[in-house]
Structures are given as structure tokens and as C-alpha cells.
Amino acid sequence: MTRRKPDLDPLSRRERQIMDIVYRRGQATIREVLDELPDPPTYSAVRALVKVLEDKGHLRHTQDGPTYVYAPTRPRDRVATSALAHVVDTFFGGSASDAVAALLDLDGRELSREELDELGAMIEQARKEGR
Amino acid sequence: MTDASAAALWLGSLELVGALVFASAGLLDMCARRRSAAVRRQIWALAIAVALVLPLPRLALAASGLRLPDGLAAGLLAVWAIGATSLLVRLVRGHALARRRALEGAPMVAGPWHETALEFAGGPRVELRACASARTPMVVGIWQPIVVVPAAMLEAPPAERRALLAHELAHVARGDCLMALAGGLARAIYWPDPLAWWALRRLRAHAEDAADDAALRTGIPSSSYAAQLVAVARAQLERAGRVAADGLRARVRGVLDVRRIRSREPGELRWGVPRLIGAALVLATMVTACEARSAEEPGAGGASRRASERRVAE
Numbered sequence: 471m472t473r474r475k476p477d478l479d480p481l482s483r484r485e486r487q488i489m490d491i492v493y494r495r496g497q498a499t500i501r502e503v504l505d506e507l508p509d510p511p512t513y514s515a516v517r518a519l520v521k522v523l524e525d526k527g528h529l530r531h532t533q534d535g536p537t538y539v540y541a542p543t544r545p546r547d548r549v550a551t552s553a554l555a556h557v558v559d560t561f562f563g564g565s566a567s568d569a570v571a572a573l574l575d576l577d578g579r580e581l582s583r584e585e586l587d588e589l590g591a592m593i594e595q596a597r598k599e600g601r
Numbered sequence: 602m603t604d605a606s607a608a609a610l611w612l613g614s615l616e617l618v619g620a621l622v623f624a625s626a627g628l629l630d631m632c633a634r635r636r637s638a639a640v641r642r643q644i645w646a647l648a649i650a651v652a653l654v655l656p657l658p659r660l661a662l663a664a665s666g667l668r669l670p671d672g673l674a675a676g677l678l679a680v681w682a683i684g685a686t687s688l689l690v691r692l693v694r695g696h697a698l699a700r701r702r703a704l705e706g707a708p709m710v711a712g713p714w715h716e717t718a719l720e721f722a723g724g725p726r727v728e729l730r731a732c733a734s735a736r737t738p739m740v741v742g743i744w745q746p747i748v749v750v751p752a753a754m755l756e757a758p759p760a761e762r763r764a765l766l767a768h769e770l771a772h773v774a775r776g777d778c779l780m781a782l783a784g785g786l787a788r789a790i791y792w793p794d795p796l797a798w799w800a801l802r803r804l805r806a807h808a809e810d811a812a813d814d815a816a817l818r819t820g821i822p823s824s825s826y827a828a829q830l831v832a833v834a835r836a837q838l839e840r841a842g843r844v845a846a847d848g849l850r851a852r853v854r855g856v857l858d859v860r861r862i863r864s865r866e867p868g869e870l871r872w873g874v875p876r877l878i879g880a881a882l883v884l885a886t887m888v889t890a891c892e893a894r895s896a897e898e899p900g901a902g903g904a905s906r907r908a909s910e911r912r913v914a915e
Contacts, residue, residue, distance in 0.1 A: 581834060581846045589831050589853050596857045597824040 485523055488516070489542065492529065497541040609674035610665045612681060616794055618659075618888060619652045619787075623796035630803060638810030638855070639775070639864030645804040646780050650881035652787045652797070657882070658889040663896070681793065688789035696782065703741040703749045706732030714750060717762050718770075727773055731755055736840070737833050738765050740772045743779045753836070764816040764826050771815030776874065777808045806848045810855050814864040817856065827856045 481489060484507075491506045492498050498506075504516050511519075520540055523529045531538045626648030633641050669677075709715050709729040718729055727740075728747045735751040748769045757765065772778065784801040791797035816826055830853060837844040855861055 581838070581844050581849060583838065585846075585850070586831060586835050586838065586844075589850065590828075592853065592857065593824050593827045593831065596827070597822075601823050601857060601859060 481523075481526075481528070484511075484519055485526075485528075488519055488523060489528060492540055492542055493546050497539050499537050499539055503540075605671055605674040605678060606669040607664050609669055609677045610667055611659070611662075612678065614662075614665070614892075615656060615659060616791055618892065619655060619791045620794045620796050622648050622651050622655070622888070623791075623794065623800045626800060627796070627803075635862065637862045637864040638807045638814060642775070642780075642804060642807035642811050645784075645800055645807060646877060647880060647884070648800060649780065649784050649787045649804060650877050651884045651888070652791060652800075653783060654878065654881045655885045655888070656790075658886045662889065662893055684792045685789045688785070688792055692782070692785040692789060699739075699741045700747075702732065702734060703730055703747045706730030706735070706747075706749055709750070713759070714755070714762060714766070717759070717766055718748075720763070721766065721770055727770065736837050738769055740769050740778055743776075743782065746773045746778065748773070760819070760821050760825065761829055763819045764821040764829070767819045768812040768816040771812040772808065775808065775811065777812070779874065780804060780808070806851065809848065809852060811864040813852060813856050815866075817863065818866075823856050823859075827853045830856070 487507055488503055491503050495502065500513065500517050500520060503520065504510050504513055507516065510516070520529060524531065524540070527543055529540045530543050531540050533539070626644050629644050630641050633644060707730060709731055714729055714731075718727070728745065730747055730749055731752050732749045733752040735749045737751060738754065739749050741747045741749055748766070750765075754765070781801075781804070784804050788797045788801050813826070817823055830849060834844045834849055
């Protein structure tokens, strides 16, 4: 399986809380986020965090009069996949098949001729690269 | 409390603590993913050793206050005993069969394989045997290890011969046969726990990777060595119509991975068996002491609470 990098930068705990709020509401202003955050920081701190999320590509804003309204850039299921990809990348070097094999240790099965051919091709490639 | 109930509860708590030991090893192994295979093998070797000595300090634990119905306790003990006995029989029979087949092979006291083995100065003293029925090179035996060379590989070129021997001698130097036996024993004791089966597989996988590192240290190109591994699997597929994966894909990828940190010489890294047992005993005692302490605390809290209640009443 090919390496899959997460599309977006990973989130801190606070950033994830903000994203949860925005996803739950569909869209939110800074004030609405602040109202729902547990143990809320200052208004300026939330605004700075939202700006970071915007820079990372998780949020985009539209203007409603003088107020900025923030909405997620991607549907939640894609973000969940990306977060899983981040875990896979962190612990297993980006290979989901390695992740599953390492966690469940399922490699007790039999090898097919095609899989051996695939390994042969991998070795041939390595040989060409001088390994 | 009846004997059966006490024994079943003691065994149940042993299985639970054993699961905790294996789970901790799994976590450590995950954290050590950027370390060499030899280091990761040591993590599992220690976990298995801890699991094996764990029953000793636990004999001193006070009996649980719980009680199981006699029929249930006896049934649980019987199921565990059947599983453990069948796994032990399979383990002993497997080792005996492998040794008998190895002894059927022709000793190699001269020739290119013997001469190559002599080049590994300071390495473990082993007996070499050529065996027609063997499909892959292997080490058999713990106290007097025999390196079995398949007859089909006797004409292997010098570089491959040296790599194969380095691989098998690394198994001997690290005591992998003894650890495989210990792992099999631990699996028989903790068989209801899937983590015990996983532990043995991880130990074997890391032991193979560490031995592959030893083979690569002989200077053979990694692609040639990987090709050798695949050729053995292909020959097995041609001959028997099926071949077990046995982590071959992961091994080939590991061999070809230039970023991988290779294991050091077994002699520098190896923990002697007494040191491993000593460390395991210390850890097992600590785990049991923690458990005994946590079991005492609610009682002690209750006693002090009762004492303070008495004082209030007075």
C-alpha cells in the first residue's frame, strides 16, 4: 500500500475543540466558539487559534456585516480519515497495511504466487537503485 | 473457600496480570519502532520471561475474598488445563521432531560450509548438518545447537553461504531457540489471552529481523539477500503448493530499507539467560507487590474509616 500523508497539519487539543464546535454548529463566530469552549481562554486567544486553523486550511470565513463567520473547509468524514492517516503516519511510517499487520499481526497466512512476484519486483527495483 | 474456587481465581488473576505484561511490552515495542530489531526482540524476551516467573511471587499473595461456584471453578480449570496441555504436547513434539530430523542429516566436518563457519571467529560452536528434507536453513537445539542446511543449498555461492550462516549463527548467539521454547511455554500457560500468542509472534519476527541484520553485516547486497529469502519461499511454493507468509513481506521490506537501524553484533547486545531471569524476577516481584498493595488499600482505608467512626461514636 502506498504511503498516505495527512492532507492537513495535525491539530492541538484546543484546536480540535474549536473544530468540534464548528462542525457541530455547521458554522460559528468567534463569540459562539468562545461560549461553547470548556475552560475558555480570552477572546483574543480564540481569535488567534481560529486564525491558525484558517492558515492550516481547516476553516474558511465569510463576512456577515462586521462579523466573521467561520465554517469548515472539508466534510467531517474526510477529516476523520486524515486524523487516522496522521496516527498511521506517526506510528507506522504511513503504511496502513503495516499498521494493520503490526496491530493484529495477521501475517500468519499463506503467500500467493502473485505476492512473491510483487516481492521479486520490489527486489529488482532495489537492485537497480544499487541496494 | 474451596480449593477449586481459589485455584481458578488465582489463575484468572495470573492471566490478567500476564495480559498486562504483554500489553506493556506491545506498547514499549511500538515506542521502540525506530530502534534495532535486536532491541525490540529483547523487549519481548523480557516480557515472556516476566510472564514465566510471574507465578512464583504470586504464590505469596493472599487469597481473594471472592468465591466461584464449585462447578464453574472446576470447569474453568479443566478447560485451561486441556488447552495448556495440548499446547505443551505440541511444543515438545515439535522440538523433538525437529531435532530428530536434524540428526538424520549428514554432518559437515569439511567442505565449503564448514570452512565458512570457521571464518566466524569467536562465534558460537555449532554442528553443521546437511539435510535433504529441510526446506530452509534453521537452528535446532538449545544446549548443543545444530545448524541445518538444506541439501538444495549446498552449492550456494560463497557470499550467500556466508550470509546464511551469519543469520543462523546470530540465532544461536542470541539464544533464540531457548527464547522460542520459553515463548511457547508462556503461550501454553497464558493461552486464553490472545496477547500471549501475539507476544510469541513478535518475538519470532524481531529475532528473524535481528538475524537478517547479522547476515547483511557480512557485506552481501541487501537485494541479493532479499532475493535469497524470496527464492526459498518460491521453492517451498513449487514443492508443496503452499507457503506460509511468516512475515516474509515485512522481512524483505526490512532488509531493503536503507534507513532501518541495524542490530549490533549479538555478543555485544545479548543478555545472558541468568541476567534475563534476574531482571524478570525483579519485575515480576514489583508487579506482584504493586498488586498486593492495591488489594490492601481499600481494606486499610475501610479499617481506618471504621476506627474514625468508632471514635466519633465514642
